[in-house]
Amino acid sequence: LVSVSEDCHLVEYDLDRTSIDEGVCIIERVKIEENCFPSACMWHPLLNGDYEDRIVVSTSNDKIKQYNADDKCFRKLTRGPTKSRMPIISFLPLASSHYAAFSTAGTTIGLVKMPFDGNPKREIEAFAHPLKVQSIDVHNIGCSFLASTGGLDRSIKVWKMNTQQIDDQEEVAVKQVESKECCTMYSDLLSETLLKKITEIFIFVLAQDEK
16 A cells, blocks of 8 residues: 655555554655655556556656656656646556546546556546546446546536547557658668657656656
8 A cells, every 4th residue: 555645755554564553554655756746646557568566656747657666766757648737636547457547636537548658649538527526436347437526516427438449549640650751761770679769768858848
């Protein structure tokens, strides 16, 4: 169990030692931010090729950061999945899938495809409540459903999550890129590894520029 707060720290708890007598036991408390504050966190599910457990942290300046779950070393930085540029306040991975649901500090909820890479074509965001989303939860039985509460609007909404929409728009984007002559020209000159590295550097520079 982990948590983050506006004091810029990530705290990991020892559930084995935690009891009524001992109280909530802490394993470690690590400062992870300097220029902004963490707004939500979740455990990253082990996907194909993953070799370590990671903790995903969203920040108040619309970034997604990943840390090694054991030593809390920084692993990766990408842009946040919100087009509204509002901080994420809830992050929930969907069971047995490559997707996570999120809600923002504003009026929107959304889905993002993992692994996180900052690609806007791997995410969708929707207006959920007129004032502010208070909380979300997911339920996986057959089809996946998401429930959101609006607080002051006194409403609860249940959403059917269509992950195929993300797959379709990602596929369209890939085809558009592959159809460009410049990509065909340089793909013969650059290896797949180097192209991937250039993409990662571009996303990192973009994230730094948005600070």
